[in-house]
Amino acid sequence: MSESAPAAPIRLLLCDDHAVVRAGLRALLSSADGIEVVGEAGTGEEALAMAARLHPDVVLMDLQLGDGLDGVTATRRLTSLASRPSDALGTPTDPIAPAPHVLVLTMFDTDADISRAIEAGATGYLLKAERADELFAAIRNAASGRTALSAPVAERLLAQLRSPRPALSEREHEILGQLARGLGNREIARALFISEATVKTHLGRIYGKLGVETRSGAVAVAKERRLLS
Numbered sequence: 001m002s003e004s005a006p007a008a009p010i011r012l013l014l015c016d017d018h019a020v021v022r023a024g025l026r027a028l029l030s031s032a033d034g035i036e037v038v039g040e041a042g043t044g045e046e047a048l049a050m051a052a053r054l055h056p057d058v059v060l061m062d063l064q065l066g067d068g069l070d071g072v073t074a075t076r077r078l079t080s081l082a083s084r085p086s087d088a089l090g091t092p093t094d095p096i097a098p099a100p101h102v103l104v105l106t107m108f109d110t111d112a113d114i115s116r117a118i119e120a121g122a123t124g125y126l127l128k129a130e131r132a133d134e135l136f137a138a139i140r141n142a143a144s145g146r147t148a149l150s151a152p153v154a155e156r157l158l159a160q161l162r163s164p165r166p167a168l169s170e171r172e173h174e175i176l177g178q179l180a181r182g183l184g185n186r187e188i189a190r191a192l193f194i195s196e197a198t199v200k201t202h203l204g205r206i207y208g209k210l211g212v213e214t215r216s217g218a219v220a221v222a223k224e225r226r227l228l229s
Contacts, residue, residue: 009036010143013056013100015047015074016040017066025060032136044069044077051078056100057143061122063106063113072116075102079121103142105135109152110226111160112173118157124148168209168227175202180219180228 012035016022022040029035038054041047044065051059059078063071079099101123106113109127117125123142126135127150138148149157168176171192178188185203189196207213210221222228 007034009034010058010139011036011038011054011056012139013038013047013050013054013059014040015042015044015059015065015071016062016105017042017064021062028132028135029139031132032139035136035139043067044071044074047074048077051100058123058139059100059102060105060139061102063104063108063117071104071106072113072120075104075117075122076120078102101142101145103138103148109150109156110228111156112227114153114156115160116170116173125153126150127152168206172202172206172209173227175199176206176218176222177228179203179215180222 012029014022014025014037016025019042022042026037026040029037038056039050041050042065045068047059047061048069050056059075061071061075061078065071065074069077079102102121103124103126104117104122105126105128107128114125123145124138124147126138126148130138130150134150141148174192175188178191183191185196185199188199192199203215203218206218210218212218212221
């Protein structure tokens with residue numbers, strides 16, 4: 001009786017804007033059985049282009065990527081690549097079938113970051129403080145389509161389910177972030193390329209969802225509930 005062929009290694013693409021972090025991850029993952037790092041990307045745009053070319057099973061994604069696409073936007077585009085006829089720049093490309101699973105690996109564990117990443121299609125969410133064996137297990141789970149969460153992240157998600165946070169839209173999150181920076185309506189409108197009337201409409205919705213009546217109240221509640229990135 002012939003022996004069955006060994007399983008193909010999990011093809012992994014790293015995406016982190018720090019070269020030292022990528023080098024450390026590559027060295028760490030070289031000791032993991034059944035995981036092969038097929039590429040490294042320093043930006044969200046690079047991750048999209050490399051994923052289209054290399055067809056990874058899993059993309060290990062940081063959230064903060066400097067200029068250009070952030071990790072959440074890159075995650076959303078990566079997980080929808082199977083049905084996209086072009087890349088992030090509009091250039092025709094072969095679709096990825098199936099789309100890669102995205103496993104977030106970050107230092108940030110705010111409710112806003114976690115919710116946005118999961119809503120964007122991330123299969124898992126890990127913190128960079130995890131042990132090596134937990135990272136390896138999470139990559140294997142992600143490659144199989146199973147959810148992989150750091151214990152603190154799982155606890156925060158359970159807390160959200162027990163006491164649901166206001167469901168702010170992505171635009172409302174952006175405006176809330178501008179509020180936290182101390183910008184006025186006109187400055188927010190210019191920063192986001194929308195009208196002041198639109199800013200006022202969104203502010204009214206934000207106040208209603210947070211149960212406040214003032215700008216300072218909205219920022220205070222957002223910080224308390226960790227809704228700010």
